[in-house]
Amino acid sequence: MAPMAVAHILGWWLVAASRAQQLPRPSLSLHPSQGVSLGDPVTLRCHLPLPAAWVWLHREGRWSCVKYSDKKQDTTEFSFLSASQDQAGTYLCQYQVSQSGNISVMSDPVELVLTDRSLLPPHISLHPEERVGTGTNVTIRCWNKDYGTAFLLHKDGRSAPIQRLVPDDVGAVSFTLFGVTPADSGTYRCSYRPKNYSFLSSPLGDSVTLEVTPTPAPPGAELVSRGNLVVAVVRGCAAVLIFALGIFSVIDARSLWIRRDESLGGEGI
Numbered sequence: 001m002a003p004m005a006v007a008h009i010l011g012w013w014l015v016a017a018s019r020a021q022q023l024p025r026p027s028l029s030l031h032p033s034q035g036v037s038l039g040d041p042v043t044l045r046c047h048l049p050l051p052a053a054w055v056w057l058h059r060e061g062r063w064s065c066v067k068y069s070d071k072k073q074d075t076t077e078f079s080f081l082s083a084s085q086d087q088a089g090t091y092l093c094q095y096q097v098s099q100s101g102n103i104s105v106m107s108d109p110v111e112l113v114l115t116d117r118s119l120l121p122p123h124i125s126l127h128p129e130e131r132v133g134t135g136t137n138v139t140i141r142c143w144n145k146d147y148g149t150a151f152l153l154h155k156d157g158r159s160a161p162i163q164r165l166v167p168d169d170v171g172a173v174s175f176t177l178f179g180v181t182p183a184d185s186g187t188y189r190c191s192y193r194p195k196n197y198s199f200l201s202s203p204l205g206d207s208v209t210l211e212v213t214p215t216p217a218p219p220g221a222e223l224v225s226r227g228n229l230v231v232a233v234v235r236g237c238a239a240v241l242i243f244a245l246g247i248f249s250v251i252d253a254r255s256l257w258i259r260r261d262e263s264l265g266g267e268g269i
Contacts, residue, residue: 023104024049028093030110033159036083037115038200043079046093046107052076053098058106060089069095088114088199113201115191120145121205122190130208133215135179140208142190143172149193154204156187167192177210185212 027047036042046055052069055076069076076095080087092106122144132138142151151173152161165173177184189204 023095023097023102025105026055026093026095026107028091028107028110030112035115036112037117038085039082040114041079041081042083042112043077044091044093044110044112046076046078046095048074048076048095050095050097052095054096056094056096058092058094059087064091083112083114085114085197085200088112090199111199113193113199115203116194116197116200117203119192119194119200119202121203122151122192124188124190124205124208126188126208126210131211131213132180133213134181135215136212138177138180138184138210140175140177140188140190141172142175142192142205143167143170144192144202144205145171149195149198151190151192152201154189154191156189156207161191180210180212182212182214185210 026049029045029047030036031043031045044057046057048055048069051072055067055069057065057067057078065078067076067078076093090109090111092109094104094106096103122142125141127139127141128136140153142153149166151165151167153163153165153175154161163175165175167173187207187209189207191204192202194200194202
């Protein structure tokens with residue numbers, strides 16, 4: 001009896017999986033997208049590509065919540081009025097269409113990371129300081145008194161951290177920006193994740209500002225560039241002239257042969 005039950009469950013799973021592949025994938029977003037602290041309200045929105053009857057929210061691979069969906073709506077919201085540590089984690093969503101009962105595949109995962117304001121923010125330093133030329137390697141060092149599991153580097157204007165590193169034995173990390181360009185200019189800050197709490201974060205620490213200036217051209221570079229341009233133009237004109245002379249020579253030779261043939265033909269008569 002047990003083997004038959006296993007076969008039945010396996011068959012149902014295969015059918016559900018094949019049906020899921022036929023439905024477009026939903027997407028999940030977090031609002032606000034960053035800076036959510038313990039106790040703050042937060043909303044997870046499942047964006048539906050098709051009219052759905054039911055929408056499931058999963059947390060770290062386990063079913064968390066289900067909602068009946070209005071067919072006229074293209075999103076379903078799951079809200080926490082006061083986010084707690086137990087609600088932090090990785091979320092996904094999926095939906096079931098009303099006509100056929102087919103179930104979609106899971107959305108891409110979204111992390112709900114909550115800021116714990118009781119944690120001390122990390123310190124930060126920049127080397128070389130503030131203003132550097134294009135192509136310079138820049139180091140941003142972050143550290144804190146209580147060692148964190150991982151440090152994250154943030155840039156103002158970017159919703160997600162740009163780098164993540166595990167600290168050394170003294171609780172510090174060194175982020176390196178290689179060959180910076182003016183696009184790397186901006187304000188940087190650090191945060192860290194405390195040990196054993198991967199979905200809790202410290203507040204952002206103090207900031208450092210990086211200004212990348214274009215490296216000036218060496219003296220005489222503009223004259224060299226103009227000279228190269230003149231040489232290129234002269235070479236181009238010479239190539240065109242040689243090509244034209246070649247065509248003219250071919251046409252002239254062809255005319256000469258035609259006149260010669262006509263002359264020989266006249267003599268034969």
